[in-house]
Amino acid sequence: xxxxxxxxxxxxxxxxxxxxxxxxxxxxxxxxxxxxxxxxxxxxxxxxxxxxxxxxxxxxxxxxxxxxxxxxxxxxxxxxxxxxxxxxxxxxxxxxxxxxxxxxxxxxxxxxxxxxxxxxxxxxxxxxxxxxxxxxxxxxxxxxxxxxxxxxxxxxxxxxxxxxxxxxxxxxxxxxxxxxxxxxxxxxxxxxxxxxxxxxxxxxxxxxxxxxxxxxxxxxxxxxxxxxxxxxxxxxxxxxxxxxxxxxxxxxxxxxxxxxxxxxxxxxxxxxxxxxxxxxxxxxxxxxxxxxxxxxxxxxxxxxxxxxxxxxxxxxxxxxxxxxxxxxxxxxxxxxxxxxxxxxxxxxxxxxxxxxxxxxxxxxxxxxxxxxxxxxxxxxxxxxxxxxxxxxxxxxxxxxxxxxxxxxxxxxxxxxxxxxxxxxxxxxxxxxxxxxxxxxxxxxxxxxxxxxxxxxxxxxxxxxxxxxxxxxxxxxxx
Amino acid sequence: xxxxxxxxxxxxxxxxxxxxxxxxxxxxxxxxxxxxxxxxxxxxxxxxxxxxxxxxxxxxxxxxxxxxxxxxxxxxxxxxxxxxxxxxxxxxxxxxxxxxxxxxxxxxxxxxxxxxxxxxxxxxxxxxxxxxxxxxxxxxxxxxxxxxxxxxxxxxxxxxxxxxxxxxxxxxxxxxxxxxxxxxxxxxxxxxxxxxxxxxxxxxxxxxxxxxxxxxxxxxxxxxxxxxxxxxxxxxxxxxxxxxxxxxxxxxxxxxxxxxxxxxxxxxxxxxxxxxx
Numbered sequence: 001x002x003x004x005x006x007x008x009x010x011x012x013x014x015x016x017x018x019x020x021x022x023x024x025x026x027x028x029x030x031x032x033x034x035x036x037x038x039x040x041x042x043x044x045x046x047x048x049x050x051x052x053x054x055x056x057x058x059x060x061x062x063x064x065x066x067x068x069x070x071x072x073x074x075x076x077x078x079x080x081x082x083x084x085x086x087x088x089x090x091x092x093x094x095x096x097x098x099x100x101x102x103x104x105x106x107x108x109x110x111x112x113x114x115x116x117x118x119x120x121x122x123x124x125x126x127x128x129x130x131x132x133x134x135x136x137x138x139x140x141x142x143x144x145x146x147x148x149x150x151x152x153x154x155x156x157x158x159x160x161x162x163x164x165x166x167x168x169x170x171x172x173x174x175x176x177x178x179x180x181x182x183x184x185x186x187x188x189x190x191x192x193x194x195x196x197x198x199x200x201x202x203x204x205x206x207x208x209x210x211x212x213x214x215x216x217x218x219x220x221x222x223x224x225x226x227x228x229x230x231x232x233x234x235x236x237x238x239x240x241x242x243x244x245x246x247x248x249x250x251x252x253x254x255x256x257x258x259x260x261x262x263x264x265x266x267x268x269x270x271x272x273x274x275x276x277x278x279x280x281x282x283x284x285x286x287x288x289x290x291x292x293x294x295x296x297x298x299x300x301x302x303x304x305x306x307x308x309x310x311x312x313x314x315x316x317x318x319x320x321x322x323x324x325x326x327x328x329x330x331x332x333x334x335x336x337x338x339x340x341x342x343x344x345x346x347x348x349x350x351x352x353x354x355x356x357x358x359x360x361x362x363x364x365x366x367x368x369x370x371x372x373x374x375x376x377x378x379x380x381x382x383x384x385x386x387x388x389x390x391x392x393x394x395x396x397x398x399x400x401x402x403x404x405x406x407x408x409x410x411x412x413x414x415x416x417x418x419x420x421x422x423x424x425x426x427x428x429x430x431x432x433x434x435x436x437x438x439x440x441x442x443x444x445x446x447x448x449x450x451x452x453x454x455x456x457x458x459x460x461x462x463x464x465x466x467x468x469x470x471x472x473x474x475x476x477x478x
Numbered sequence: 479x480x481x482x483x484x485x486x487x488x489x490x491x492x493x494x495x496x497x498x499x500x501x502x503x504x505x506x507x508x509x510x511x512x513x514x515x516x517x518x519x520x521x522x523x524x525x526x527x528x529x530x531x532x533x534x535x536x537x538x539x540x541x542x543x544x545x546x547x548x549x550x551x552x553x554x555x556x557x558x559x560x561x562x563x564x565x566x567x568x569x570x571x572x573x574x575x576x577x578x579x580x581x582x583x584x585x586x587x588x589x590x591x592x593x594x595x596x597x598x599x600x601x602x603x604x605x606x607x608x609x610x611x612x613x614x615x616x617x618x619x620x621x622x623x624x625x626x627x628x629x630x631x632x633x634x635x636x637x638x639x640x641x642x643x644x645x646x647x648x649x650x651x652x653x654x655x656x657x658x659x660x661x662x663x664x665x666x667x668x669x670x671x672x673x674x675x676x677x678x679x680x681x682x683x684x685x686x687x688x689x690x691x692x693x694x695x696x697x698x699x700x701x702x703x704x705x706x707x708x709x710x711x712x713x714x715x716x717x718x719x720x721x722x723x724x725x726x727x728x729x730x731x732x733x734x735x736x737x738x739x740x741x742x743x744x745x746x747x748x749x750x751x752x753x754x755x
Contacts, residue, residue, distance in 0.1 A: 073658050085658045115659050117681060117743050118727060119734030140734040140741045142581055163734075164717070165726040203652070213652035216723055217644055 034103040034183060035150070038064035042107065047096035050176075050230050051193040051242060053253060054099040057181050062103035069095065070111040071120040071139070071161070071174070078200060078226055079233040079324060081209035086231065087118065087161070087172035093231025094196035095159070095176030097253060102154040102180050107146065108133065114142035118163065121145070125157035125295070126178045134162035154182040156279035156297040158255050167259045171201055171219055173231050175257030177297055182281075189301060190248035196255040197263045197292065197314060197325060198231060199224035206323060209432075222260040227319035229312060229327045236312060236327030244304040246333025249273075251301045252312075258294030261319075265292050265300075267329070268311035272300040289315050304331040306340040367443075371451025374444050378436065379452070387456040393431055395424035398456035407453055407461045411468050414445050416476040435476075442468040520547040520619075520750060521674040528629045531641070531719035532729070538718035543629045548622065549747040550675050551665040552682055553613060555586075556598035558605065561613050563590065568609055577608040581740040585661070599664040601682050601745040607737035610685045610746035619748035621687035626749055628725070631679055633672035641722060650679045650724040657681040662743060679724060683731040685746040690737055 042064040046054060072091045078084045089095025100106055112120050119140045123132035127149045130136075136147040161174035175196060202212035202225040218225065229236050236242060244250050256263045272287040279297040284290075290298055304310070312327030313320035320326045335341075376385065382394040389396035397403060402424040403410055417435035421428055436445070442465040449463040525543035532539055562569045562583075569590065570583040584604050587593025605613075607621075614620050622630070634640035641647075657663070662682040670676050678684075717726060735741060 075658050085655045114742055117654065117657070117731070119730050121734075138730075138734045140731070140739060141743065142741060143734075143739070163730045165723045165730075168723055168727075203648070211656065213648070213655050216648055216651060216721075220721075 034060075034062045035152070036062060036103075038062050038105045042066050044068075045098065045100070047090065047098070049090075049092050050094055050097065051195060051236065053097045053179075053192045053194045056188075056192070057099065057101045057185055059101055060183075062101065062105065064105045064107055065100050066107045066109065067098055068109045068111070069122070070113055071116060072113045073116050073118065073172075075211065077232060078202075078212075078228065079207060082202070082204075082207060083211045084200070084202065085172065085211075085214070087120070087169055087174050089122075089159075089161075089174060089176055093173030093175075093198065094194070094255065094257060095174070097176060097194045098159070098178040100151050100178070100180055101185075102151055102183050104151050104180075105148060106151055107148045108137070109144055109146050110137045110139050111144040112139040112141050116141040118169075120161050120169070120174065121163050122159055123162035124149075124159040124178055126151055126153070126155070126159070126180050128152055131162060132159075138163065151180045154180045154281065156180075156253055156255070156276060156299045158257065158295050158297055160257060160295070167219055168214060168216075170257060170259040171199070171214060173198060173200075173257075175255070177253055177255045179253055179299070186251070186299075187301075189251040191242070191244050191250045192253070193242050193250065194253045195229050195236065195312065195327065196257050197227065197229055197261075197265070198257040199259065199261045200226040200228060202226065219259070224261065224323060227261060227314060227323040227325040229325060233324035233326075238328075241309070241328035241330045242312075244329055244331045246307050246331060246336065247303075247305065248331075249301060249303050250329065251299065253297070253299050254292060255297035256292035256294050260294060261314075261316075262294055263292040263325075264289050264315040265298070266290075266313050266315040267300075267302060268313060269308065270302045270304070270310045270329075272302050275300045304329065306336045307331050307333045308340075367447045368451060370444065371447035371449075374440065374448040375451055378440070379448065382433075387452065389424075391427070393429075395422065395427070395429045397452050398458070399425065400458065401425055403452070404459045407449070407463065408467065410449055410452075411445065411463060411471045412476070414440070414449065415468070415472055437472060442466075442472065519550050521550050522547055522752070523626075523630055523673050523675075525629070528625065528632075529718075530625055530628055531717055531722040531725050532624075532628075533718035539625070541625060543626060545752045546622075546626055547750040547752060548626070548630055548673070548675055549619070549749065550670065551677060552601040552662075552684060552745050552747045553610075554599050554665055555592050555596055555602045558583075558602035558613065559586075559590065559592060559598075561616055565612070565616065568612060573609075575738075577738060578606040579738045579740055582606055582609065584740070585742065596661065597664055599666065601662045601665060601677075603662065603682070603742050603745045604740040605685075605745060606740050607685050607689070607735075609740075611687070613746070614748035617748055619750045621685055621746060622749040623688050624686040627678075627684060627686050630671075630673060630675055631725075633675075633678075635669055635671060638672050641719065644721070647721060647723065653679070654681045654724060654727065662745065681743060683728050683741075683744045685732070685744065689732045689735075 039061045040063055043066065045065050045067045048054060069089050071089055073085060073087050074091060075083050076086050086093055110122050119138055121134045121137040121139060123134040125132055127133045129149060133147050133149065137145040139145045157178045157180065159176050159178050161169040163169050175198065177194065177196060201215045201218040203215045204212045206225050226233065234240060254265055266289040272290060273285065275284050275287040275290045276299045277284050278293065279299065290300060292298060308331055310329040310331065314325040383389050383397050387396060387398035395402065402422060413433065415435065415437035417433050419432040421430045445468045446463045446465040452458065453461040523546055525545040528541055528543045530539040567573045570586065571589060581604055585596055592598060611621055632639045632641050634646055662680065665677055668676060671678060731744065735744065
């Protein structure tokens with residue numbers, strides 16, 4: 001027998017042996033952690049508000065971890081000027097991230113604020129037992145429930161309230177993550193953050209200001225008004241953006257609270273060096289977009305080799321652009337042109353030759369085109385593309401007696417907004433038009449008003465940028 | 479006999495020294511007024527065929543509701559104060575803790591003082607199921623069964639059963655949600671329902687006589703299992719009509735409580751059987 005053949009046979013028999021052993025091992029699950037009794041004195045877990053996370057665990061033995069959570073119902077903003085009655089764990093959506101080690105015994109104290117209307121409980125997906133703890137934690141206002149479980153499986157898990165009507169408790173923001181670290185801990189990274197996506201259903205439309213109620217019909221149709229990271233539009237942008245430095249690594253613990261939508265979680269300008277598939281032990285590498293089930297989670301790690309802003313989105317991308325699912329990671333540091341460099345840009349040679357007639361712009365048509373652009377981008381959202389408005393909500397600009405009676409008056413309205421009752425074409429309207437002065441230039445306002453006056457069967461007329469400038473300088477008039 | 483040092487309702491205060499005959503007679507007048515008012519505040523509900531939103535053994539519960547009289551308003555702080563004046567064992571800190579826990583009437587300033595933080599005409603809350611039952615006994619009445627309560631609450635201003643109206647569902651949810659952080663509003667400020675009963679679907683979870691037997695499972699997502707309501711009192715609960723979110727909130731609020739518990743948004747109203755018919 002040749003050496004090669006005997007090696008091959010040996011390998012084959014080993015493979016066969018492995019094949020025999022592997023299913024048995026899978027069926028019983030490798031008990032890699034420390035599943036003995038908790039050691040030493042119990043530890044109070046120090047919880048922090050999202051997007052912060054508790055410190056990584058560097059223990060080599062199981063302990064009892066005491067976690068204290070309080071359910072609170074409180075009115076908070078979900079977007080600028082939009083208030084909503086959130087139901088929360090610890091006053092935030094998501095609730096605080098809980099972090100323990102596989103084999104730890106968790107003693108959960110669930111307190112329900114005396115100011116709550118509702119009873120609440122907690123279902124933790126890291127729990128093996130009835131209701132994930134929900135069956136043992138139904139807590140009326142002003143009461144506290146305690147239940148204890150052993151964290152038998154490492155992973156990233158959702159927790160949520162499971163009190164009927166369950167979809168409403170989740171839609172109002174009652175979810176968060178519990179991370180059970182493997183016994184050996186997690187690889188070191190430079191930054192750790194905590195993000196949970198949720199879908200929200202309000203009686204008003206997107207960005208309609210004021211106190212919004214939960215809309216049950218939209219919930220049932222699964223047509224949310226908002227899809228948000230961490231329960232508020234802007235919670236992870238601008239001053240609240242997540243931070244990293246050139247050359248650093250970032251770990252994101254990401255969950256999807258639902259209640260309805262699955263998330264196509266993506267970081268624009270980044271690649272996940274690793275992503276824990278569905279929050280379990282299977283690790284995928286070099287991932288562009290990872291799928292988060294509703295009631296599921298993941299842990300992704302990414303490198304930030306160049307400066308700039310990365311965007312967190314649900315790549316079901318309408319949600320990022322029109323429902324709020326947008327966050328930022330701002331990366332500071334020196335440029336790395338070897339990795340990312342912007343070159344010069346301008347018209348290429350053939351382009352100007354092949355279209356000579358289009359390269360001689362007429363100033364008049366430019367201002368018409370600009371007016372049309374502004375109309376379509378700004379005005380048409382409410383007044384509609386045909387300028388006919390919406391009955392009962394937004395007055396028409398087409399054939400408008402109100403507009404044609406005083407075309408110059410429209411300058412003030414566009415600059416400074418308009419509220420209160422008005423009558424247009426014999427129909428009363430009482431809604432609020434926002435002030436567009438801060439957002440539009442004098443030229444843009446002149447162009448759009450001239451465009452509207454000369455289209456949609458209106459009576460014509462011209463508004464100049466100088467006129468707009470004068471009205472702007474004079475300030476709001478009543 | 480009655481021996482209060484001070485009885486206070488909201489902003490108006492009536493110090494009642496034991497020795498002052500005039501004050502005692504004022505108190506008697508107050509009690510008589512309360513008794514007289516509550517005696518009239520019942521309306522006849524005709525009963526009849528009714529389908530509960532709750533499921534029994536996985537099916538919608540269809541039943542016949544017998545006629546009964548229902549209090550048109552929940553019992554108020556002022557009415558409950560009059561009750562504890564007459565029944566010292568139901569004063570805060572007096573009765574056995576088996577029947578009323580440490581939170582019993584906690585929002586009152588004292589055992590016989592409402593204080594300025596709450597109003598006499600707000601529904602009384604922070605009352606245990608036992609205390610609610612005792613109050614109704616004192617009015618020659620009883621707590622409603624869940625089904626009686628649900629039957630009465632199915633009405634809106636013009637319809638005996640308005641439960642299929644999604645706008646009504648939304649209004650009920652909004653009415654509750656806009657009260658975040660507040661106690662239930664004073665009674666009697668809103669129009670009555672079809673039967674002449676007020677405030678059934680506002681923020682106030684009302685005790686029913688049989689709630690503990692109906693809702694034994696704290697994890698109420700478990701779909702309907704075996705036992706029936708009629709048998710041995712134990713059954714897992716499911717909702718036959720899954721659109722009644724306001725009703726589910728109510729069930730959840732009650733299911734979390736033991737009969738001895740008191741909660742800030744849990745109160746009650748009473749019903750009476752119709753005799754001789």
